[in-house]
Amino acid sequence: AQLHSLAISSGLQYFGTATDNSELVDASLVSALSNHSEFGQVTPGNSQKWDSIEPGPNTFSFAKGDEIAALGKQNSQLLRCHTLVWFQQLPTWVQNGTWTNETLIAAMENHITTTVTHYKGSCHSWDVVNEALEADGSFRKSIFFSTIGEAYLKIAFDATAAADPDVKLYYNDFGIETPGPKTSAALNIVRSLKASGTRIDGVGLQSHFIVGSTPSREVQIANLESFTSLGVEVAITELDIRMTLPSTAAQESQQTTDYQNTASACVAVANCVGLSVWGFSDKYSWVPSTFPGTGSACPFDENLARKSAYYGIIAGL
Numbered sequence: 448a449q450l451h452s453l454a455i456s457s458g459l460q461y462f463g464t465a466t467d468n469s470e471l472v473d474a475s476l477v478s479a480l481s482n483h484s485e486f487g488q489v490t491p492g493n494s495q496k497w498d499s500i501e502p503g504p505n506t507f508s509f510a511k512g513d514e515i516a517a518l519g520k521q522n523s524q525l526l527r528c529h530t531l532v533w534f535q536q537l538p539t540w541v542q543n544g545t546w547t548n549e550t551l552i553a554a555m556e557n558h559i560t561t562t563v564t565h566y567k568g569s570c571h572s573w574d575v576v577n578e579a580l581e582a583d584g585s586f587r588k589s590i591f592f593s594t595i596g597e598a599y600l601k602i603a604f605d606a607t608a609a610a611d612p613d614v615k616l617y618y619n620d621f622g623i624e625t626p627g628p629k630t631s632a633a634l635n636i637v638r639s640l641k642a643s644g645t646r647i648d649g650v651g652l653q654s655h656f657i658v659g660s661t662p663s664r665e666v667q668i669a670n671l672e673s674f675t676s677l678g679v680e681v682a683i684t685e686l687d688i689r690m691t692l693p694s695t696a697a698q699e700s701q702q703t704t705d706y707q708n709t710a711s712a713c714v715a716v717a718n719c720v721g722l723s724v725w726g727f728s729d730k731y732s733w734v735p736s737t738f739p740g741t742g743s744a745c746p747f748d749e750n751l752a753r754k755s756a757y758y759g760i761i762a763g764l
């Protein structure tokens with residue numbers, strides 16, 4: 448069995464991957480990506496971010512997001528839509544605009560309503576807010592927090608729910624895969640949205656891990672359950688496990704174990720609904736350019752061949 452088909456037999460809703468428009472000119476990549484028993488879900492890596500979707504005020508550009516959505520639909524793959532409100536990859540008119548509380552709320556609501564309405568029926572879930580927290584658990588001083596305050600989260604979730612009552616609403620972040628101040632703050636986001644009557648359906652744990660310091664299976668299970676005990680589902684949304692280059696047999700073996708532990712943790716948690724890697728092949732991974740000196744983070748190598756890490760996921764599912 449392959450990744451998605453095994454994930455389904457183990458009670459998950461999907462195994463999936465991020466992909467990006469620039470990769471779709473690569474026929475072998477597209478062919479591997481389109482294997483539904485391997486990938487039952489796709490996430491656009493960049494093309495639904497604010498700078499791509501609304502590059503100018505009220506000027507919308509859906510072509511690239513639509514390309515990924517159409518590919519996913521053709522392959523019967525669920526679409527995790529990513530992302531509506533994030534401090535990065537903002538167009539300059541948002542990042543450097545002169546805003547008041549009122550005008551930024553209006554711009555954010557317009558962005559959300561137009562985008563969510565456009566993708567209604569295509570998206571299985573939306574990462575409504577991405578990366579709102581700092582490592583110490585305080586709110587990140589984004590343009591949204593600085594202008595609107597903590598209320599921007601509620602406003603964003605409410606606007607998404609109003610535009611698409613059927614899509615799953617997620618909060619997504621990294622560094623919330625183990626207990627600590629940031630995880631406590633993410634739990635508080637869930638509690639406070641729910642307490643104020645706002646719908647939140649899930650929390651996405653990005654899970655950008657490092658070989659050897661990936662949390663253990665037990666730690667990941669307990670941590671995922673700290674979220675599900677609040678009445679939300681969880682998903683591992685951007686899994687990759689990087690190593691210092693050059694790769695060594697010892698690191699590859701540890702990476703295999705790390706992938707296995709993460710997959711098996713999700714399977715063990717009743718409301719962990721799916722597992723997605725942030726790109727399945729080292730050929731297009733974001734890791735080497737973002738974390739220089741590291742790489743080999745994906746389950747398929749640069750030639751799209753299955754690595755030991757792949758079989759670690761298989762063993763965990």
Ligand code: XIL
Pocket residue numbers: 492493577653685733
């Ligand atoms: C990354 C993309 O993969 C890169 O191509 C881009 O240059 C920067 O963003 N967390 C997220 C993703 O939620 O949107 C990021 O994607 C990776 C970290």
